[in-house]
Amino acid sequence: MRKRRRESVAARDPREPLRLVVIGHVAHGKSTLVGRLLHETGALSEDKVEAVEAMCKRRGMDFEWAFVTDAFQAERRQGVTVDASRTRLKFGGRDYVLIDAPGHREFLKHMVTGVVASDAALLMVDASEGVSEQSRRHAFLLSLLGIGQTVVAINKMDLVGYDERRFAALEAEIRGYLASVGITPLHVVPVSAKTGINLTAAAAEMGWYRGPSLTAALAALEPVPQADDLPLRLPVQDVYEFDERRIIAGRIESGRLAVGDRLLLSPSNKSARLKSIETWHAPRRREAASGESVGLTLDQPISVARGEIISHVEKPPIETNVFRARLFWLGAAPLTVGGHYTLRLQTAAVPVEVQEIERVVDPSDLSSAKAAAVERYAVAEVVLRSRDLLALDPFSANPRTGRFVLIQDYLPVAGGIISMEGYPDERELVTVRSTNVAEVLHRVSHALREARAGHRGGVLWLTGLSGAGKSTLAMEVEQRLFAKGFNSYVLDGDNVRRGLNSNLGFSADDRAENIRRVGEVAALFADAGFVCITAFISPYRSDRERARRAAQGRFHEIYVRAPLAVCEGRDPKGLYRRARAGEIKDFTGISAPYEPPEEPDLVVDTSSASIGDCVDAIMAYVERRFAPAARGT
């Protein structure tokens, strides 16, 4: 394995440039550095130097290196870089694309544009001013955007007399902050961009410095490799039927594929074999790998739509309609709970709603706080929900399919990365069904069962926080119904886990499976003519929706409402105390979300009404809705 890796590095195209974004506080000398580097490495075309010279002379000022990159009239007047501009240069046998990103806070959106196009970052810090809030914010964004490779330049050393102690203090400070956001800089280099000190060679002014010059430090950076080794992800971009062929077009974001592979489309869950890789003016081929824009034909005429993700059957992406995300907000108006946006993840575009803002992170000290809204340029952790299933990966598993943007009024307003912590993959639950099973028809009809029982069958699905009173109400209602001659039975969380679900734990996936089984069993009870009452927190809408589908029209969602503080005050099983102490992970309401029903059939509030009143309300509902069908309807 080791040998092969070395070969592939050796085989890298020597002409592949390194894309380096230069970031840092406004006026910490980024543009000057880029201009000066161009000059020092002999990359500056003579006409550009002459043009800038003439320009400076006209303005009666010294030669200004920053003017080389700050090409716009507007910029020259204001003295700040307006947009991420790119400059090519070459040293040490490699090409570099320097992406000069603006430092101004309001220009953050352009900086993001520059950063994500990069392999690595050069963070500039002004030796005379120190590590500013903006330097920290930019470093934090680097980690959020997944740019790990970083070199730090402590600039303007000329202004602090090339002082070793000043440099050491700044180096310790910036290394400390970067470590806290998970970045280890390759080098921290003292320089003076204006005078050209330590850019390409060691300088007498800083005899105490033993590290590499800036260009030597940059030479150690590597282009980001293609994601060949990750599972196959090929988002469908388009389907062409120009001739008799039906060609699926898209770019392989990760992994590789070969003719004959069995491919899976998500979220539609269709499958077919790869028949051919189509080309024009290129040799015919049987394999392709990440980074390539390809055209594929399949062995079966299944319908394929833009936005689906092609994978291998064995390693599919996750399917879900709810996930956590860490995002940076660029919108002029704040992001709010309940806000609607279009989410674009690779080629998919779906409407989403912000279900929750979990916390807003302050990049200057990484502290986080609960907030009702996310202001422009802030970073936040949120829960997003879409109506339909999405195929995606957690960012930690696959950066290409684990990131997204939000669009509002044509414009991107946020970029974010996905975490699936606390949320189950819904694919297996929805699609893994036993095959070769044919439904056997009962000879006793619903009408006959209803006629004998004197009432309809159905599910009373109680949902609410732990401590809201679900079990108490369920037991009370069961008893009252039984006394009135109803066939009634309670499925309770703790009881079901002793037998039917004794093999399940409390992970997100196991919880989802727990609820799925309860939903199926409740549906059988309802089918048998019972009023089946379930008492489960069942915090996720998607889980309850599945139970609703299982019960086929005999599902009644009852929201047992009580504020978190009230439930925590009751704490009948001592669970909240243990959750607060960190002994229970992913506890609903504390460290895991509760998604209230959107349109419950009945709401009972145990904080404002007595148990007796709530039971009465449920009884009245049952008597109204479970009466046998009138004859002839």
Place this chain on the structure above:
Amino acid sequence: MREARSAMRHLDSLESQSIYIIREAFNRIERPAMLWALGKDSSAMLWLAQKAFFGRVPFPVLHVDTGKKFPEMYAFRERYAKEWGLDLVVVPCPAVEDIDATLPPAARSAARKAAGLKAAIAAHGYRGIFAGIRRDEEPTRAMERVFSPRGEGSRWNFRDQPPEFWDQFMTGVPPGMHMRIHPILEWSELDVWRYVKREGIPVVGLYFARSGKRYRSLGDQDITTPVASEAADIDAVIAELERTGTAERAGRAMDHEAEDAFERLRADGYM
């Protein structure tokens, strides 16, 4: 076990990205059209479109014709429009007298192209225009977006461009606007020549030296000057570019008349 494939080569990687961009625009934007200025860049772009769509260009190809191109260029146009089966639309330009007289002479002449294009966009209702510009040509182009929205009268609001990241381009076109799509924005002049060579893409002979001079960039006859060069074929051109310290558009008069001439042209819809 499959063989480990080496990392993608630079030209493959550029080609793949350009194809991705062209396909995105074709899928998302109604009524696209591709500009073909008959030079190496837009010819390479047309080639990339044929790669993207497996040997065809499924939208109109516009030549905004100033009427002042070199005869070789017109011959080139006729030959390859036919050979590649293009839906060629020749767009006429207004007379120079109808152009903003405050512009310096060469820029004023070049602005005819922008005006011709604007008229074509209005007449045909194009919502997306592919243009073969590159970042390394010129500083204002360096600041471009891959998908760059244009407002009323093709105005480019370079001060407030949309963020563009993770290849999530601005593919929605607001009413009254159109989108400029720049599939080869990231390519360098050398990249284009190496690709032209690798793929065997035809180019006009004016790029190659005859009696000590060649055209490095092709514009109108009256505002384009050749550079001193002995590079008589593609290999020699590539070798020359690897050594040179002179800018590609040095021979394009409109870039040099005043500091802001080109910026003004571009803000007003020039490519």
